[in-house]
Amino acid sequence: MYLIRVLLPDTPGSLGLLAEAIGAAGGDIRSVDVVEAFLDGTAMDDMVVNLPAGTMADVLISAAHTVEGVEVDSIRPFSGTVDRRGQIEMLADVAGASTHSDAIAALVDKVPQALTSNWAILLQDGNPVARVTASEAAPEDDGSxxxxxxxxxxxxxxxxxxxxxxxxxxxLDSSLAAAPLGKSGLVLIVGRVGGPDFLPSEVEHMGHFGTILHRMLRD
Known part of the structure; x- marks a missing residue:
């Protein structure tokens, strides 16, 4: 499975043409997410695509370039989905947790899928900084x-x-972003192994996300 980030014309039919080209190359599109729309009439989309065993990722790049106006920003192996509805499921799990610690565990387990990342770490800012919890794929600390x-x-x-x-x-050339959970001192760190870089709209979205989670955990 691969996450391919593409820049394409923000016009009716462009995404359909791209999907058709990827399908003709043997790709099975599992999810699509519009990451950001730009004033120049283009949009950045993330697509999770499954390829048959033995098929190289290069076929996705070649397929995308057959569609006029489409540029491939990045492509990398990916396990998960790009689906903002996963955030609703995560919020429901947090809201339904019986204890504060259960809510924290539900939060960190779901964040990688909800924010299109590979891992998540929750820190408590202070003296010293403490690692509260982390998702399964999160890297270890270095002792500092x-x-x-x-x-x-x-x-x-x-x-x-x-x-x-x-x-x-x-x-592994990971891209990292962070957001505070309100004024609680908790800081959420998310990482994408191999990129792509977080766009400004994604960072803004993560900030709003942190504010909502802070309010839910506080209540």
Missing amino acids: RPSQIGIERARILNPDSDFWVPATWWL
């Missing part, structure tokens, strides 16, 4: 314990400036 991380808004993390991030989290 920063005194404070100071994530006050949702943003992309940068290996050149966010020195508190353990080196193990950046492995």
Whole structure:
């Protein structure tokens, strides 16, 4: 299974032509998500596509390029789905949890699917910073314990400036983003192994997501 991010004309029929080309190449589209629409009349879409055994991912790139105006931004192996409805399921699990710890566990287990990432880690900011919990595929720490991380808004993390991030989290060219859960001191970190980079609209969405989760956990 592959996650292919494409830039295409934001016009009626463009997505259908792309889907037809991918299908002709043997690809089975499992989900599509419009990540961001731009003022220049283009849109960035994420598509999860399954290919028959032995088929190389290059066929998806070739298929996409047969459609006028389509550009492939990135492609990588992916396990999961790109489906924002997964966020509704996650919120329901959090709201239905019997204890606060159960709610936290439900949150972190569902975040990778809901935010189109490979893993999630929940930190408690403080002195020192503590790792509260993490999803199954999350990388281990490197033993460092920063005194404070100071994530006050949702943003992309940068290996050149966010020195508190353990080196193990950046492995395999991972892209990282973080968002505070309100004023609780909890910080949600999500990672995509091999990218693609988080777009501004995704970071903004993650920020709203953190605000909602903070309110639910607080109540």
